[in-house]
Amino acid sequence: MPHILIVDDERAILALLSRAFSRAGFDVTLANSAFDAMEFCNSKAFDAVLSDVDMPRMNGHELVRWIGDKHPRVRCALMSAFHIECEECPYVGRCHVLRKPFIPNDAIALIRQMLTVPN
Numbered sequence: 001m002p003h004i005l006i007v008d009d010e011r012a013i014l015a016l017l018s019r020a021f022s023r024a025g026f027d028v029t030l031a032n033s034a035f036d037a038m039e040f041c042n043s044k045a046f047d048a049v050l051s052d053v054d055m056p057r058m059n060g061h062e063l064v065r066w067i068g069d070k071h072p073r074v075r076c077a078l079m080s081a082f083h084i085e086c087e088e089c090p091y092v093g094r095c096h097v098l099r100k101p102f103i104p105n106d107a108i109a110l111i112r113q114m115l116t117v118p119n
Helices: 011-023 034-043 060-070 104-116
Strands: 003-007 027-031 048-052 075-080 096-099
Touching: 003 011, 003 034, 011 027, 011 104, 027 034, 034 048, 034 060, 048 060, 048 104, 060 075, 075 104, 096 104
Parallel strands: 003 027, 003 048, 048 075, 075 096
Antiparallel strands: none
16 A cells, blocks of 8 residues: 655645545545654655645745655655746656646546656
8 A cells, every 4th residue: 555645734635635545545644734744754654745835834845855855765746736847856857746726536646657657
């Protein structure tokens, strides 16, 4: 069962994605900030992280850069209505951006696809 960390400061998004990924057979952990996500990444092993870009104090791009340094085997995807480029990201070409609005099945398909490609 793939283990995914979903990061978003909006509780409704977390709840929606948690239900969808759980029903699709994923083990899901939720974080409502990048700082919480960093703590989880240091204490649990994840196959993938799906994070919002626009969050207070630390954005998704910064979180993915941190994950790239500390946990380089973790697959990352970002969700955003506006920020669709990741030029500064250590995962350029490997970090995918899911454009909002999207349906949960699109997120599930993206993560499944990312997990099938070798690191």
